[in-house]
Amino acid sequence: MADGPHSIYPRTWSRSASNFGSEIDADSLANELQSRWPPSEYRVHIQVLGGAADGGISVRVWNSTGIKESEVVYPSDHAASEHPSLSAALEEIECIVKRLKLEGKL
Numbered sequence: 001m002a003d004g005p006h007s008i009y010p011r012t013w014s015r016s017a018s019n020f021g022s023e024i025d026a027d028s029l030a031n032e033l034q035s036r037w038p039p040s041e042y043r044v045h046i047q048v049l050g051g052a053a054d055g056g057i058s059v060r061v062w063n064s065t066g067i068k069e070s071e072v073v074y075p076s077d078h079a080a081s082e083h084p085s086l087s088a089a090l091e092e093i094e095c096i097v098k099r100l101k102l103e104g105k106l
Contacts, residue, residue: 013039013063017089019051024085032090037097042106048089057085059092067105069096 015037017029033046044067049058056072073092075084100106 011043013043014045014047015039016046017048017050019049020085021051024050024083029086029089032086033093036090037093042097044100044106046093048093050085057089059089059096061093061096061100067100069100071096 015030015033017024017026017033020026020029029048033048037046044061044063047058047060049060052058052072054074055076056074059069059071059073061067061069071092073088075088078084078087078091081087097106
């Protein structure tokens with residue numbers, strides 16, 4: 001099923017978060033992603049995965065029309081924050097989305 005401009009299928013753009021254990025409520029994070037970057041406006045999938053061996057968090061933003069962004073962020077870079085993992089992930093997504101907008105891809 002294609003999600004490009006000529007698709008005959010309605011497209012659902014996902015917002016997901018997982019692998020955080022008790023550190024972050026994944027459902028709450030997914031809802032925050034939905035709220036900050038509504039699928040009707042941001043036609044991409046956004047995924048946040050915790051639990052990397054080195055303490056990193058994987059952030060992915062993609063679709064099938066050429067957007068394929070993937071970064072690893074580290075909560076230690078946001079140690080002063082009340083929720084370092086959350087801050088790291090949300091800040092990186094914001095950077096990716098802003099760059100994609102500037103490049104005319106969103």
